[in-house]
Amino acid sequence: MALAGRAALRWGARLPSPRGAAAAPLCRAAWLPAWGGRRYSSRGEEKLDMSMYPVESIRNFSIIAHVDHGKSTLADRLLEITGTISKTDRNKQVLDKLQVERERGITVKAQSASLFYNHEGINYLLNLIDTPGHVDFSYEVSRSLSACQGVILVVDANEGIQAQTVANFYLAFEAQLSIIPVINKIDLKNADPERVEKQIEKLFDIPTDECIRISAKQGTNVEKVLQKVIEKIPPPQCNTADPLKALVFDSTFDHYRGVVANIALFGGEIAKGHKIVSAHTKKRYEVHEVGILTPDEQPTHKLYAGQVGYLIAGMKEVAEAQIGDTLFLYKQPVEPLPGFKSAKPMVFAGMYPIDQTEYNNLKSALERLTLNDSSVTVHRDSSLALGAGWRLGFLGLLHMEVFNQRLEQEYNMSVILTAPTVPYKAVLSSAKLIKEYGKDQITIINPAQFPDKLSVSEYLEPTVLGTIVTPHEYIGKIITLCQDRRAVQKDMLYIDENRVMLKYLFPLNEIVVDFYDALKSLSSGYASFDYEDAGYQSADLIKMDILLNGNPVEELATIIHNDKARAAGKLLCERLKETIPRQLFEIAIQAAIGKKIIARETLKAYRKNVVAKCYGGDITRRMKLLKRQAEGKRLMRKIGNVEVPRDAFIRVLKRETDK
Numbered sequence: 174m175a176l177a178g179r180a181a182l183r184w185g186a187r188l189p190s191p192r193g194a195a196a197a198p199l200c201r202a203a204w205l206p207a208w209g210g211r212r213y214s215s216r217g218e219e220k221l222d223m224s225m226y227p228v229e230s231i232r233n234f235s236i237i238a239h240v241d242h243g244k245s246t247l248a249d250r251l252l253e254i255t256g257t258i259s260k261t262d263r264n265k266q267v268l269d270k271l272q273v274e275r276e277r278g279i280t281v282k283a284q285s286a287s288l289f290y291n292h293e294g295i296n297y298l299l300n301l302i303d304t305p306g307h308v309d310f311s312y313e314v315s316r317s318l319s320a321c322q323g324v325i326l327v328v329d330a331n332e333g334i335q336a337q338t339v340a341n342f343y344l345a346f347e348a349q350l351s352i353i354p355v356i357n358k359i360d361l362k363n364a365d366p367e368r369v370e371k372q373i374e375k376l377f378d379i380p381t382d383e384c385i386r387i388s389a390k391q392g393t394n395v396e397k398v399l400q401k402v403i404e405k406i407p408p409p410q411c412n413t414a415d416p417l418k419a420l421v422f423d424s425t426f427d428h429y430r431g432v433v434a435n436i437a438l439f440g441g442e443i444a445k446g447h448k449i450v451s452a453h454t455k456k457r458y459e460v461h462e463v464g465i466l467t468p469d470e471q472p473t474h475k476l477y478a479g480q481v482g483y484l485i486a487g488m489k490e491v492a493e494a495q496i497g498d499t500l501f502l503y504k505q506p507v508e509p510l511p512g513f514k515s516a517k518p519m520v521f522a523g524m525y526p527i528d529q530t531e532y533n534n535l536k537s538a539l540e541r542l543t544l545n546d547s548s549v550t551v552h553r554d555s556s557l558a559l560g561a562g563w564r565l566g567f568l569g570l571l572h573m574e575v576f577n578q579r580l581e582q583e584y585n586m587s588v589i590l591t592a593p594t595v596p597y598k599a600v601l602s603s604a605k606l607i608k609e610y611g612k613d614q615i616t617i618i619n620p621a622q623f624p625d626k627l628s629v630s631e632y633l634e635p636t637v638l639g640t641i642v643t644p645h646e647y648i649g650k651i652i653t654l655c656q657d658r659r660a661v662q663k664d665m666l667y668i669d670e671n672r673v674m675l676k677y678l679f680p681l682n683e684i685v686v687d688f689y690d691a692l693k694s695l696s697s698g699y700a701s702f703d704y705e706d707a708g709y710q711s712a713d714l715i716k717m718d719i720l721l722n723g724n725p726v727e728e729l730a731t732i733i734h735n736d737k738a739r740a741a742g743k744l745l746c747e748r749l750k751e752t753i754p755r756q757l758f759e760i761a762i763q764a765a766i767g768k769k770i771i772a773r774e775t776l777k778a779y780r781k782n783v784v785a786k787c788y789g790g791d792i793t794r795r796m797k798l799l800k801r802q803a804e805g806k807r808l809m810r811k812i813g814n815v816e817v818p819r820d821a822f823i824r825v826l827k828r829e830t831d832k
């Protein structure tokens with residue numbers, strides 16, 4: 174109820190006049206050729222003249238939605254209709270450029286593209302940003318919105334409003350953006366757009382007749398969406414006559430050209446040869462190239478106020494291109510734009526090179542990848558067992574996995590990752606520790622730094638406010654799951670006759686690893702989940718170690734609630750027993766709190782003789798098998814004399830617990 178009320182307060186007042194933007198006279202757009210088949214080679218001489226697109230003809234918007242509701246497919250259709258890409262079967266989710274996105278079928282990185290569209294004889298420049306749907310990548314969404322004046326909110330006609338639909342709606346709403354609701358997948362047999370329109374009206378106070386029903390897959394009504402973008406989303410409020418003010422909202426590192434920064438111009442113009450300054454570093458640069466993304470880089474003569482594009486200016490160091498930085502002309506300093514709130518990491522994990530000689534390579538790979546994914550925080554760290562490394566902060570476990578996969582795929586780096594932990598706090602009582610830290614409250618992002626109970630007056634754990642949207646038949650099971658995870662119910666609202674939205678306050682560590690999987694499996698995939706930060710609460714915490722034949726496994730040390738330690742320790746030992754290959758000797762797998770063992774499993778001895786079947790006959794086959802075994806060993810980590818596959822720990826932590 175509270176949600177709908179909040180929306181009602183401001184919705185009416187915020188809508189721009191329906192045709193206000195399009196009705197404004199355009200200076201130079203009597204008739205300009207549509208983009209159509211006109212192609213420019215990306216490195217060719219011919220460059221686009223962007224002065225054809227004054228501020229009044231520009232619309233900057235994002236597509237936002239719950240996971241899989243069809244953002245990238247809608248983006249494909251918009252690119253096709255405007256002639257930006259050709260209509261071929263191969264053009265699927267073209268804005269999902271990363272290998273990890275294509276393999277996992279999810280968007281993890283916001284991507285922008287400029288489209289040219291002629292509507293009622295006027296040429297428009299539409300800058301579209303396709304955003305990720307998963308909560309772990311919501312930082313991408315909030316940053317993208319800062320370069321936009323409106324959004325297309327996509328909702329699946331079968332699934333209806335889901336947890337991330339609510340979260341993303343409020344991101345756009347709070348940023349005071351125009352919102353175009355679109356109901357997608359109307360071609361599906363079970364589509365029920367009427368029901369979804371009513372949900373949208375009930376939760377977001379958007380009249381049902383404002384929704385556009387489309388099939389992004391088949392292209393039905395997609396052109397109507399473009400027309401609505403022009404009518405409803407206002408052009409950016411800025412002026413080419415003002416001094417240059419360019420916001421760096423994303424950047425990538427190119428081995429040959431250095432940093433390629435994605436910029437949105439809030440004033441002025443920029444071109445090759447201009448001398449610019451970074452407000453953040455105060456360094457001066459000469460612009461080498463500017464252009465737009467269509468979605469590949471397309472050089473232009475200039476970029477003007479209101480436009481979105483890229484810039485190359487000889488920034489050779491990763492640290493020179495801060496996301497959120499403002500660029501201005503050397504001779505015309507300006508007040509920098511507010512930039513972005515830094516992302517708040519939800520989970521931390523240690524990252525170490527497998528081999529310490531790889532430390533410097535991994536360091537430079539991390540610098541480059543964090544330039545492109547600025548939501549990851551990096552602190553240097555070291556461990557007796559694992560050597561020199563880093564403690565990284567991620568927005569969630571999926572984010573951690575995707576980052577790790579990108580390191581492997583884009584930088585050819587394999588690493589050791591430790592168990593994720595949430596940022597706990599301790600209020601210190603020991604005068605010695607207070608003196609050492611220079612404060613009486615510390616944040617613990619590494620179990621190795623966990624101060625013992627005697628030096629602490631209170632431990633605190635982070636909490637989140639979770640939103641669950643589910644068909645009502647699963648409510649009972651979901652409530653039990655939430656209680657099991659120490660959650661407290663805050664709200665329950667029927668969004669239609671058979672769908673419920675639940676709000677729970679969760680300890681963050683209870684949802685980080687496998688809550689989402691458990692929720693999905695008990696609701697046959699129908700329930701969705703999203704969460705936001707909700708501060709800290711007092712908690713009875715302890716540190717649990719995992720030992721293999723008495724040697725601690727640093728990757729698996731965890732901070733955990735006292736009530737949960739025994740069960741979690743038992744489960745971890747059981748899973749490790751299933752995951753670690755048997756070896757020539759018996760292995761004791763134990764969970765311990767301090768010196769006290771709270772769980773134990775024993776892995777029996779076994780000898781794997783890979784050449785047993787060769788009977789000494791075929792020497793080449795024998796050599797091949799031994800070589801394969803040696804390769805396998807390189808993927809192992811040694812703890813004491815026990816060999817463990819490197820990926821075993823992550824597999825152990827990830828597996829579903831609640832069956």
Ligand SMILES: Nc1nc2c(ncn2[C@@H]2O[C@H](COP(=O)(O)OP(=O)(O)OP(=O)(O)O)[C@@H](O)[C@H]2O)c(=O)[nH]1
Nearest residue numbers: 240241242243244245246279280306358388389390
């Ligand atoms: N039947 C049908 N399927 C659609 C339609 N639009 C998208 N899909 C399918 O829905 C799935 C998800 O589509 P995407 O476009 O990747 O969804 P997304 O919202 O970009 O997903 P994330 O980026 O992971 O959040 C794909 O299998 C699409 O083919 C539609 O109009 N009709």
